[in-house]
Amino acid sequence: MPEAAADLWLGGRLRLTQPPRGAHRAGTDAVLLAALLPPEPGAVVCDVGASSGAVGLAVALRSPRCRVVLVDRDPELAAYARRNAEANGLSSRTTVIEADVLAPGLRRHADGLTPGLADLLLTNPPYFEPGRHRPSPVAAKAGAHTFSDGGLADWMRCCVDLLRPQGRLGLIHRADHLPACLDALRGRFGALAIRPVHAKPDQPAIRILVSGVKGSRAPLRLLPPVILHTDGGQFTAHAAALNEGRGWVDASGESA
Template identity: 45%
Template sequence: MSITDFFGQQIRLAQSDTGHRAGTDAILLASLVEASEAGLVVDAGAASGAAGLCVARRFPFAHVKLIEIDRGQIALARQNIAMNDFSDRVEALHGDLLGSYEERKKQGLVQEDADCVITNPPYLDAAAHRASPDQDKSRAHMMPQEGLTFWLKSCMTMLKPKGRLHMIHRADQLSEILSALPKNLGAIQIIPIHPREDQPATRLLLSATKNSHAPLTLATGFILHEANGQFTTKAKALHEGQCGFNDL
């Protein structure tokens, strides 16, 4: 385990030295949240809590629930909550987004009370990668066939009507993402994320509203790096926690 500064040194983050480590994906995801959505925010599949903690830092009035299945990551998330003095408004809970409705109900994941759900679902295809022998770790990093559909439905059971969903995912999974979206999501906006201006998008940011019928919009692509490898001015502002996407 190591402890590093994150989000323009506004967050101290304990992370495992092996496996998943938070970076740009978490910051982009947290930067989608707007003040009007930051009452109760759920970070679904939170790992050590980076994205949710960034939301808590951006909005001092926000209450955040970090939902994670890997108990090792939950322990790190709880350490991060305490280390950043968020214990009064951030909590880390064990939960399985791919569990049955009854299992999720027991875990407190079906209240439909969240103003906003942010999520960075597992990217790895369970059929193409060797799973960890630890069941929780395996389910934290592997997405079974049709798993994204169920994952997003689980997110819907946590969102209140007209609540907002924000997700980051791989750009090459766009077709699967659109197929997996629940029918009661509208006002969908997709932002392609490009490593450089001359390179194809590698990530997608998706935002949507529960129980909306507004049409889908495709936003202008967001560029992370200049030709010299440095962050663009806008990307640097997000990474340092100076603003969110709606402020750019």
């Protein structure tokens, strides 16, 4: 792994070493996903597609009674995740699994992705399927943004397998991919809650935050949006708090 200065996350509470600039690096999407669903005490939280561990480690830091499992198929990224867990004193509550989410079930299970592993699963899947856009010339960034094979439905098949019955799912995706997300979740999750994310109040949504419960039959809800910036370009009070590791995406949630 190339040596790099650690980024300071959550108001400096989390030190995160990431791949060099130019590769995929955790940013606002990871902040939002990590703050989406507060885990129950003692819960096992699985971060699928964890990269250097930003989402799962942020949850572990904010929720000291949970355990986290970080999943990535890239050995170099898994090494970053292990380094970050150790650097932040979270190794005792963190497991890093190198496994391909899109591999056949028997292979996934043998690699440690066992059924019913998690109470809460958080994921930021690749945004594009092969042939649907022009991938980045940077291999690491292309791998984070584009499925090498399979697609979102295959990714979600692994996620539902990893969750225990009635386990909770949280994901972030591009706003224009909402129909594909609903298709991939149909028949697998209920109690779906969709929250759009807007860069500014008068602009279209750029992301969606989706949560659901495995096996639930409860109806879908469309929730109020998250607004990231004021018209002047500053973080809104809510977005600033999330970046500092305070509160949750649901502004009525209990602060961490």
